[in-house]
Amino acid sequence: MEQKKVAYQVNENSCEFFNNQVDFCVGTGRMGLALQKAYQEQLAMNQAEIGFKHIRGHGLFSDDMAIYQEYKDPEGNVQVEYNFTYLDMVMDYYKEQAIKPFLELGFMPAKMASGDQTVFYWKGNVTPPAKYENWQALVQATLKHLMERYGEAEVLTWPIEVWNEPNLPGFWKGADMEEYFKLFQKTFEAVKELDNRFKIGGPAICGVDDVRWLREFLEFCEREKIYPDFITRHHYMFEKPDFDGHYTYAPLRNPWETLEELKVSRELIDSYPNMKGLPMHITEFNTSYSPDSPVHDTVKNASYIAWQLSHMGQYSDSYSYWTFGDIFEEKGVPFTPFHGGFGLVANGLIPKPTFWTFAFMKSLQGTCLKCSDELTLVKTEEGSYRGIAYNMCFDKQQVLNLTLELEAGEETEWCLCTKLVDEEHANPLKVWHDLGEPSHLNKEQLKLLRGVAVPYVQSKALQAKDNKVTLEMELLPYGLTWFEVKPVHCRSDRGFDYSRAVQ
Amino acid sequence: MEQKKVAYQVNENSCEFFNNQVDFCVGTGRMGLALQKAYQEQLAMNQAEIGFKHIRGHGLFSDDMAIYQEYKDPEGNVQVEYNFTYLDMVMDYYKEQAIKPFLELGFMPAKMASGDQTVFYWKGNVTPPAKYENWQALVQATLKHLMERYGEAEVLTWPIEVWNEPNLPGFWKGADMEEYFKLFQKTFEAVKELDNRFKIGGPAICGVDDVRWLREFLEFCEREKIYPDFITRHHYMFEKPDFDGHYTYAPLRNPWETLEELKVSRELIDSYPNMKGLPMHITEFNTSYSPDSPVHDTVKNASYIAWQLSHMGQYSDSYSYWTFGDIFEEKGVPFTPFHGGFGLVANGLIPKPTFWTFAFMKSLQGTCLKCSDELTLVKTEEGSYRGIAYNMCFDKQQVLNLTLELEAGEETEWCLCTKLVDEEHANPLKVWHDLGEPSHLNKEQLKLLRGVAVPYVQSKALQAKDNKVTLEMELLPYGLTWFEVKPVHCRSDRGFDYSRAVQ
Amino acid sequence: MEQKKVAYQVNENSCEFFNNQVDFCVGTGRMGLALQKAYQEQLAMNQAEIGFKHIRGHGLFSDDMAIYQEYKDPEGNVQVEYNFTYLDMVMDYYKEQAIKPFLELGFMPAKMASGDQTVFYWKGNVTPPAKYENWQALVQATLKHLMERYGEAEVLTWPIEVWNEPNLPGFWKGADMEEYFKLFQKTFEAVKELDNRFKIGGPAICGVDDVRWLREFLEFCEREKIYPDFITRHHYMFEKPDFDGHYTYAPLRNPWETLEELKVSRELIDSYPNMKGLPMHITEFNTSYSPDSPVHDTVKNASYIAWQLSHMGQYSDSYSYWTFGDIFEEKGVPFTPFHGGFGLVANGLIPKPTFWTFAFMKSLQGTCLKCSDELTLVKTEEGSYRGIAYNMCFDKQQVLNLTLELEAGEETEWCLCTKLVDEEHANPLKVWHDLGEPSHLNKEQLKLLRGVAVPYVQSKALQAKDNKVTLEMELLPYGLTWFEVKPVHCRSDRGFDYSRAVQ
Amino acid sequence: MEQKKVAYQVNENSCEFFNNQVDFCVGTGRMGLALQKAYQEQLAMNQAEIGFKHIRGHGLFSDDMAIYQEYKDPEGNVQVEYNFTYLDMVMDYYKEQAIKPFLELGFMPAKMASGDQTVFYWKGNVTPPAKYENWQALVQATLKHLMERYGEAEVLTWPIEVWNEPNLPGFWKGADMEEYFKLFQKTFEAVKELDNRFKIGGPAICGVDDVRWLREFLEFCEREKIYPDFITRHHYMFEKPDFDGHYTYAPLRNPWETLEELKVSRELIDSYPNMKGLPMHITEFNTSYSPDSPVHDTVKNASYIAWQLSHMGQYSDSYSYWTFGDIFEEKGVPFTPFHGGFGLVANGLIPKPTFWTFAFMKSLQGTCLKCSDELTLVKTEEGSYRGIAYNMCFDKQQVLNLTLELEAGEETEWCLCTKLVDEEHANPLKVWHDLGEPSHLNKEQLKLLRGVAVPYVQSKALQAKDNKVTLEMELLPYGLTWFEVKPVHCRSDRGFDYSRAVQ
Secondary structure, eight states: OOEEEEEEEEOTTOOOOOOOOTTSEEEESOGGGGGBHHHHHHHHHHHHHTOOSEEEESOTTSGGGOOEEEEEOTTSOEEEEEOOHHHHHHHHHHHHTTOEEOEEEOOBOGGGBSSOOEETTTTEEOSOBSSHHHHHHHHHHHHHHHHHHHOHHHHTTSOEEEOSOTTSTTTSGGGOHHHHHHHHHHHHHHHHHHOTTOOEEEEEEOSSSHHHHHHHHHHHHHHHTOOOSEEEEEEEOBOSOEEETTEEEOOBOOHHHHHHHHHHHHHHHHTSTTTTTOOEEEEEEESOSSTTOGGGGSHHHHHHHHHHHHHGGGTOSEEEESOSBSOOOBTBOOSSSOSOOSOSEETTTEEOHHHHHHHHHHTOOSEEEEEOSSEEEEEOTTSOEEEEEEOOOSSSOOEEEEEEEEEOTTOOEEEEEEEEEBTTBSOHHHHHHHTTOOSSOOHHHHHHHHHHSSOEEEEEEEEOBTTEEEEEEEEOTTOEEEEEEEEOOOOOOTTOOHHHHTO | OOEEEEEEEEOTTOOOOOOOOTTSEEEESOGGGGGBHHHHHHHHHHHHHTOOSEEEESOTTSGGGOOEEEEEOTTSOEEEEEOOHHHHHHHHHHHHTTOEEOEEEOOBOGGGBSSOOEETTTTEEOSOBSSHHHHHHHHHHHHHHHHHHHOHHHHTTSOEEEOSOTTSTTTTGGGOHHHHHHHHHHHHHHHHHHOTTOOEEEEEEOSSSHHHHHHHHHHHHHHHTOOOSEEEEEEEOBOSOEEETTEEEOOBOOHHHHHHHHHHHHHHHHTSTTTTTOOEEEEEEESOSSTTOGGGGSHHHHHHHHHHHHHGGGTOSEEEESOSBSOOOBTBOOSSSOSOOSOSEETTTEEOHHHHHHHHHHTOOSEEEEEOSSEEEEEOTTSOEEEEEEOOOSSSOOEEEEEEEEEOTTOOEEEEEEEEEBTTBSOHHHHHHHTTOOSSOOHHHHHHHHHHSSOEEEEEEEEOBTTEEEEEEEEOTTOEEEEEEEEOOOOOOTTOOHHHHTO | OOEEEEEEEEOTTOOOOOOOOTTSEEEESOGGGGGBHHHHHHHHHHHHHTOOSEEEESOTTSGGGOOEEEEEOTTSOEEEEEOOHHHHHHHHHHHHTTOEEOEEEOOBOGGGBSSOOEETTTTEEOSOBSSHHHHHHHHHHHHHHHHHHHOHHHHTTSOEEEOSOTTSTTTTGGGOHHHHHHHHHHHHHHHHHHOTTOOEEEEEEOSSSHHHHHHHHHHHHHHHTOOOSEEEEEEEOBOSOEEETTEEEOOBOOHHHHHHHHHHHHHHHHTSTTTTTOOEEEEEEESOSSTTOGGGGSHHHHHHHHHHHHHGGGTOSEEEESOSBSOOOBTBOOSSSOSOOSOSEETTTEEOHHHHHHHHHHTOOSEEEEEOSSEEEEEOTTSOEEEEEEOOOSSSOOEEEEEEEEEOTTOOEEEEEEEEEBTTBSOHHHHHHHTTOOSSOOHHHHHHHHHHSSOEEEEEEEEOBTTEEEEEEEEOTTOEEEEEEEEOOOOOOTTOOHHHHTO | OOEEEEEEEEOTTOOOOOOOOTTSEEEESOGGGGGBHHHHHHHHHHHHHTOOSEEEESOTTSGGGOOEEEEEOTTSOEEEEEOOHHHHHHHHHHHHTTOEEOEEEOOBOGGGBSSOOEETTTTEEOSOBSSHHHHHHHHHHHHHHHHHHHOHHHHTTSOEEEOSOTTSTTTTGGGOHHHHHHHHHHHHHHHHHHOTTOOEEEEEEOSSSHHHHHHHHHHHHHHHTOOOSEEEEEEEOBOSOEEETTEEEOOBOOHHHHHHHHHHHHHHHHTSTTTTTOOEEEEEEESOSSTTOGGGGSHHHHHHHHHHHHHGGGTOSEEEESOSBSOOOBTBOOSSSOSOOSOSEETTTEEOHHHHHHHHHHTOOSEEEEEOSSEEEEEOTTSOEEEEEEOOOSSSOOEEEEEEEEEOTTOOEEEEEEEEEBTTBSOHHHHHHHTTOOSSOOHHHHHHHHHHSSOEEEEEEEEOBTTEEEEEEEEOTTOEEEEEEEEOOOOOOTTOOHHHHTO
16 A cells, blocks of 8 residues: 655744634534433533533424424413423533533424425424514523523523524525525524623525625625624535435545635635624534435544544634434434444444544644644643644545654653554444444444444653654554653652563 | 464364353452452452452451450450441442352451461461350351341352461461361361351462372361361462562463362362362462562463463362452552552553453353363354463463364354454553553543553454354464454345445 | 221231232333433332333334334335334333333324324324235334344233224224224234234223223124233223313312222123133223323322222232323423323422332232221231321311231330321422422422422331230321331340430 | 420521531541541532531541551661552542541551550550651651642642640640640641641640640740641530440530630630631531440430531631541441441431531521521522521420511512421431341341431421511421521413312
8 A cells, every 4th residue: 555654843933723623512413302311321422521512403493392382372362382391401411511502593393484394304394484573582582591590691601593504495495595684683683682792693504505695694794784793604525425225425525625615704704894803613514414424434534524623723713513423313213323424423322433533632732833634733731742643545545654753852751642543443333344234233242342432542652862752653544543742750669670570 | 573373173073171160259358448449349340341259358357347346244254246347348249249258267356366476468367266166156156147137048158268378377377287177177067057058168278388288188077077068279370489679570380380280189189089079169369479469460461361261170160360459458558550469450440451361251151162272262152153362472472373263154254353452452551651650640541541451352254165264363472362253144224335435 | 177087907817809010010101202311210210119010101103213114216116114223222221120011002103104193292193004014014023123132032021002092083093993903903913923922902992982892892802713812991080171271180080980990891801701811901090191180299199099009909900000200292391390290200300299109009018918998008928017008088188097906926016117198298299389380490499309209207116015016197188108017126236225315 | 395485586687697617627537448438428428418628537647548668678777668549549539529638647657656555446556756857758748749649739728737636645645745746846847848838737635624735835836936827626515424335425515615615715816916816626526525425326416516506606717527427446346327426427328317407507608697596597699598496405305486587578478498307307316226226237227217317398388478477487305407488489380270289
């Protein structure tokens, strides 16, 4: 196999731009699923290892959440009442997991809707409200209830986004732009009337006709003097797919090209003086936009996403991986544990390779010394070097040989720790395949797959030379490794001699 | 490095002797330590993964258990009372963990003792009782209490052993053989008087002057017509050691020679017609007999013990590894997490390589097809092959290449699963060393070491050829691998194509 | 308030009929809800304290379980496939909780149905299958899958019931009796074809036109020589209700009259020689048949059910309380924690008074000495007396004074333990009312209500006189008390004097 | 029984002094016991319900903690080394439970001691160090290690106390005052040399010859210009006791008189201008000073301590109940679960009545409106009234009738919640006695006693009249009740009618 050799020297003047927002937000299946035990376990696994700050998904107002209710009073008039029983159960759990909602207002309660068009297996109604005042009342009542239960100060830190991907006719009837702007305006007014300090944004578009939509949205905001607190868009990287049975296949797009789209959005926003510098949140991103794309479960996905996490912060203020787990029903209930779902965690509580991309990236806190196509490296406050190297292999498979020369100062003894994810490590999809792709895992298989789904942890003693410490790493195609290089001051216990121990 | 190549064909006529008693019993630090949280966590880890049936250790009657008490009555006479508070706490925990005691009666309560000689940092009194009737009353009261609390039928399944290593003057004053026989006889009578169905045995000797001791003991039994229900001895495999600071170093003995000692004991017992075939329990075994021998924490230990576990059953009915965990104070409190303790689990709840030897061996249930110097292999009831291969490297370091040819019958697709332990896998000692041998682990180090301390799990698809399925394994020096070979009937979900997924 | 005085003498000849099947089966909200965390916690609370053996509910084949699926093959033909992902998740949880399903086959998957009539807020389709062969294939595929996953022997112990309350037009289109018999026959044949050892029954009728339905069903069985393995019916005790807002109110029926209905069913079955003695299972019972009847949450319910549990076994082989918990959506999502749901446990994991009726009744194992309108009493194997006394107050409120004289044999010292449930004890509904009926409980309120929701435990020393021990109990209206009377042999510790301690 | 009637009106001008330091510190059995599972469970129960900030006990330097070690180097010279393995385990657990040590420096490591006098069953050495420089080095090494592991800023918040009760010859050889002052001075210098910001105090005296000791200590401090950061003393309230078998009995002292002693200490300190206002910490208090006094387990103790907690803050800055749990070995291992131990929690994890005194008192945060011989009452920030009423019955048994009239403002509907502890509520000792005082609890008994050991929670709706809300409470002798009075705004769900529900 071809070799790609890269060597970097990093010294005290090195400094590169890297906006690490890996933990700002994560996507989720519809809110009603948050009542499920398996959902909660998968979220807990994410929070224990990664610790996201916000969570965003669809279905807040969909019928299974049961919030909007109507009844006839004794005079026969239709009256409205709200039921926050399930909402509280969901929000209580989020609070328990120290994660805050990034509220997406949608979809439409069937009883309030103007039509019966729905999206997804779980039938979210995607038509405008029959009466906008009912919608406004619902939004206000919901926010008010949340403030009563969780405190004003807390709820004001929850961003609010209006609807999801209105630029697609599947998500918003007719992809009717004017109607969306009306929805945005009505919602904006209702929210700000309740409390002016709320942060609210849109238009939550995906990458279809997105430039036109964004421009029109910004024009509308200028025209109506409705200045959103942030702008949102989505970011997927899949070529036009093939379909086969339950599954969707396609190559990944050129990553540098995908990044360019974000740049275009950013520059468009900044071209409006009143909106220049507004935060831009990517409220969804992933490789494929379909929850039945086997690529999601692969090591390839993990390294591709590592590259994206290293670079997206250049143009956006946050980016929310779609989604944390595989309890998800948009295309129906999956038939097998590995089925190309969006999740970082597969059903059965098995972390996928990309889970580790996030866990690794989370630890990169400090001064960024390098952010390239092969690695991101920071120096921590404590003086260690920490990084992720990834062999993304976008257009051809090759082995990556990476040499890093780091400043060692006065320290002579160092320890390199690595955590490896590749074809043969932390790759449960492969083992599941070798086991015959069982659709229903028994206890033994579950235990085996969980045992497989952990990075390979290694350490190595390094010696500095001429005030430099040098490390060499080799990564198989799509391989990904976390590493840390720390000075070591060995204080052996009296009489302990490692070399005699292992003799 | 030198290569050792071994190839075996196993067919339906293969059948070897292998008496798998890996889970019959395990050793423990003194009973008083069983009150500790860390002790309980380590035992729980053993039970979850291995599931021992019995547990044996010292100190049932030592002062920290507080069982034997004296006081003066109003007339000034010394009276005896028993305190079973701690005993119940320990036994309740054992019950919770589904492990039964293998009761070792000892050491002597200080107030009942004839002298003040003690053993260990924790000062177990090793002198005979001042009055044997007090000892007999204590034994009976204790057994009676246990029967009341845990049920007669249950307590009768707990074997009873009289004292520990009386052939060493450190453990029994003067290694006084006649006095030990007296103790045995008095105890035997007290126990059988309480309930004739109890199983009681001895002489619990270690390998010093052991042939003479065993012969004299058997003679004594014959002479006195006191027929024990089983015979016990210990089994260590360490050469004469060097000492340095807190530590003890020595090479391991030739394993085939150590086995010979067991054979001698076995044959000696069988030479007495009235005791022929009596169960022989090895109530302690390990490589080194000192809880400060770094070898215990190594991969070398793991493969050496794998060999022993494969072979000891030839001459003995059980063998109890000394010990399950590192909460242990015989030579004082250890200064560091890795300190050569006996335990399968290091302090900090980190499994050592030998822990996996036990976990792997436990799974070898079925018909033994091969039991050699390199592997033990069984065929399970479900029709899979399961085995452990070990590169023990007793006298020289070499790489082991192992080829196995197995009957495949009509099955064409197979899956090989392996779990590897070697220098670079499941070897926390090495990583701890590279980290600078920290004596006090912080949370991050603990998490890292626990992450390290797991076998490397891999799978591989195999194709049968001519009704045979062949596997090849390579093991580095001291490497150890569990493997399973199972037929696979792949039922891919509609449209799922693994090769497209990972393309 | 009026007093009701009752005194019983119980001696060695006392013996009454009491068929304690309190733990045989319990009802549940639709199966899809079993995925929820709160559902699982409520079930776990039931299992920890009561330990039901079976669980029965609706919705196995409803769309949210996602089992029955159709798709078009490349040729455009509709094909069927089954998805057991959620079914396994539910059954795995039941297994974890050591509870077995009492399988109710229903309702109809929308795609397989002949019509679109639905029942409940959650829209269970209640029309016959469009093609019976599809239904038969579904039943067989599901049972086959369960046998593969959980083992043949195990699944054969799960009773199978065909549909639910076909005698109501809301549950079975047109309450079409002939169509139900067809469904029964087709299902019976499919199940027995798969494995003749399955136990299958019906007709799962409620008390509307029930005598006619049962007679016709038995006639049909005779005629077609389809002998079911058991007969099922339901048992509710509510007068014709009033409705107000979300709630349903009505008085409870005369309990002796309700019992009479069971007797009629029992005698009807026994009048058919081929079915005489067939087990009759009450697969649902409760006071009200509506999940919004505040009576369910009261102490009144607890004592009324105590009477029923004491008497129902006379005519039936089991009786399944509808339901164990308040995660339930038949009339929508409840607005408040206490809302008259069927559950033994309220949302927020708060046991209701009737929960304790079950917990108390579960402990009545032994020889029944008394089973009356005020109490049920057994003598346990260990020689203690155990009972429940209840002041059911069906037609008027009165205080119950109960005197019991029990044989004491040679024992002189006894201890009476009681656990009381009444207006002021274990009655969270009252406290919730006093708190202002909050619809959303905060943590403090939750803790308070859980603290309230426990019986009041008391003990009392009793002295036997003339070989009799006598106890007197007073119960407020609707009060309920568990009691145990045990001989005591006090062995005070040396020097301990309780009277000095509390002086 | 006699009645004591008390009525209080509390209005907006009411304000009384009440220094609520109930959670500042709690006592513990010797530090080595903190390794035990049962100890940890008991502490966790305390922390969950009460949440103490500090914990203080003996034995930091005693031999079972294994900190101070000596060995001979190859030249035969004695060298010192420190072992912090167990110390870290204990401190890690304290950190996990969010409790900080109040460090008591003592007792003497046997190897460092000048004599062999010991105290307690567990043999703490109470002699001065053979060489004070060894003691100083030990103190510094220990503090230094703690700072390394837990952070400087954190460890500086841990108060340091020198030794325990040196005014008793049992705790300090000969109760040698001059020697104690030397110890204090040497320790003070060592600690302040390490970091001047440490807070250090003494003399930790109990109430024997305490005025003289305190005066001499303050004189010494003045003379040597060693100004401690705080003063410590103990506070017990037991008359001269009788002994019987394992137990110690005596009446409690007049509580007003005991308080007077604290006042004397306080005034003595304040009479020294350089030490005026120095914090005075009561580092131990309880009724009896012996861990075998049955009074500790009684309801009497609970109400007596309630009075003390209400009043002690008048003269002291904190007061540390001796002790949180019954894992404690000063007079040996207890024979029975209830044995008059100091603990708030009995062995078996059963809270004693006094546990609730602490839990109740903890909730009294707000402005104190009343602090009397019968109750302490605060108004919380949220506007509710919260209090504890106690019928201490010091010199004669009487029923307490308490009437409280509180300002209601505009609120008309109120809810009174009470939690009662008395002879028949939350009193496991009585039930255990009635059960025959079993020395070894089986599972059923444990469950029963835990079920007993909870306060009786009740609620009651109150109506304000003339802007006042009035409550009346009756307490049996030694009874204790927590209460809260809160305004209620009932928002009944649509159609819900409580009176119909319970009709």
